[in-house]
Amino acid sequence: MEENNPYRQPGTADVNAVPELKPLMVTGEVKGVSVGQALGWLSRGMSLLTGHWGVIIGALVVTVLLQGAAGSIPLVGLVAGYILMMMLYGGVVKIFHRIDRTGESDFSDLFAGFSEHTLPLLLLGLLYFALLLVSVVAVVAALMSGGSWLEGDAASMIEGTQVTTMVVAGGLGFLLVMVLHFPFYFAVPLIFLGQRKLGEAMKLSTKACFRNLVPFLVYWLVITLISLIAAIPVFLGWLVAMPILAAAYYVGFKDIFVEE
Numbered sequence: 001m002e003e004n005n006p007y008r009q010p011g012t013a014d015v016n017a018v019p020e021l022k023p024l025m026v027t028g029e030v031k032g033v034s035v036g037q038a039l040g041w042l043s044r045g046m047s048l049l050t051g052h053w054g055v056i057i058g059a060l061v062v063t064v065l066l067q068g069a070a071g072s073i074p075l076v077g078l079v080a081g082y083i084l085m086m087m088l089y090g091g092v093v094k095i096f097h098r099i100d101r102t103g104e105s106d107f108s109d110l111f112a113g114f115s116e117h118t119l120p121l122l123l124l125g126l127l128y129f130a131l132l133l134v135s136v137v138a139v140v141a142a143l144m145s146g147g148s149w150l151e152g153d154a155a156s157m158i159e160g161t162q163v164t165t166m167v168v169a170g171g172l173g174f175l176l177v178m179v180l181h182f183p184f185y186f187a188v189p190l191i192f193l194g195q196r197k198l199g200e201a202m203k204l205s206t207k208a209c210f211r212n213l214v215p216f217l218v219y220w221l222v223i224t225l226i227s228l229i230a231a232i233p234v235f236l237g238w239l240v241a242m243p244i245l246a247a248a249y250y251v252g253f254k255d256i257f258v259e260e
Contacts, residue, residue: 021097021102023193023195024097024194024254024257024258025258025259025260026190026195026204026258026259027259028204030204030207030212030256031255031256031257032211032212033212033215033252033256034215035214035215035218035219037255038212038215038252039218039219039222041219041248041249041251041252042245044248044251045244045246045247045248045250045251046247048096048250048251049243049244049247053243055095055105055107056095056105056243056246056247057239059091059092059095059107060092060242060243062088063085063088063089066084067085067088068081070084078129079125079129082125082126082132083122083125083126083129084125085125086113086121086122086125086188087113087118087121087125088110088113089188090112090116090121090188090189090191090192091111091112091113092110093188093192094109094110094112094193095107095109095110096246096250097193097250100254112192120197120198120201121191121192124184124188124202128184131180131181131184135177135180182205182209182210183202183203183205183206184202186201186204186205186209186253186256186257187201187202187205189257190204190205194257194258208257212256219252223248226244226245227245229241230242
């Protein structure tokens with residue numbers, strides 16, 4: 001039993017302690033958003049960054065550097081890199097969650113994935129690596145099976161249907177790869193902030209992407225354009241673009257899943 005000390009000053013205990021954050025109220029249903037609402041995530045994300053640019057830029061730079069270092073390890077580097085990516089992404093979304101809830105940021109939150117929800121994030125990284133491996137094998141197999149069209153001359157190629165077939169196949173392949181990524185898109189914040197199990201998080205992420213397919217396609221096109229523009233000045237623009245896109249991702253997750 002805690003001793004009742006009449007001489008103890010109120011509010012002096014744990015002055016420097018970082019307050020614990022409550023999990024977000026994530027329901028089993030996903031909300032639909034409009035194209036305008038999805039594009040609005042960018043401006044709302046910028047507002048969330050006010051006063052916290054340094055912490056977010058530092059966290060994202062460390063994430064990229066650590067993932068790159070892990071990926072350079074012989075044999076196990078690629079797998080380790082994707083596992084590390086999921087754990088650090090969990091930390092990034094926790095940083096935004098703290099900013100959103102308390103108005104403060106804590107760089108140490110970046111490493112929270114090593115002590116919180118570690119196993120599901122590890123498994124998510126393994127599954128994501130497996131998906132990428134299967135995607136690469138499928139693309140290589142498609143190219144090899146379709147390589148016979150290169151044996152003909154240019155004229156016969158144009159006269160035939162090979163070009164159209166290759167374009168259609170390429171488009172369908174892109175859509176397939178995109179759909180295969182749906183289970184992973186929101187899985188990290190659903191696990192880390194929404195306390196969802198791995199399978200349920202992947203299921204909810206897939207459902208959210210399909211329900212908001214058109215807004216997401218427009219949004220992804222815009223952020224792809226932003227990323228390309230940011231890469232022009234020797235990739236320095238990414239120091240601005242990456243925090244905005246990360247903040248917009250958190251805002252989008254809240255709009256679709258969280259009950260305030």
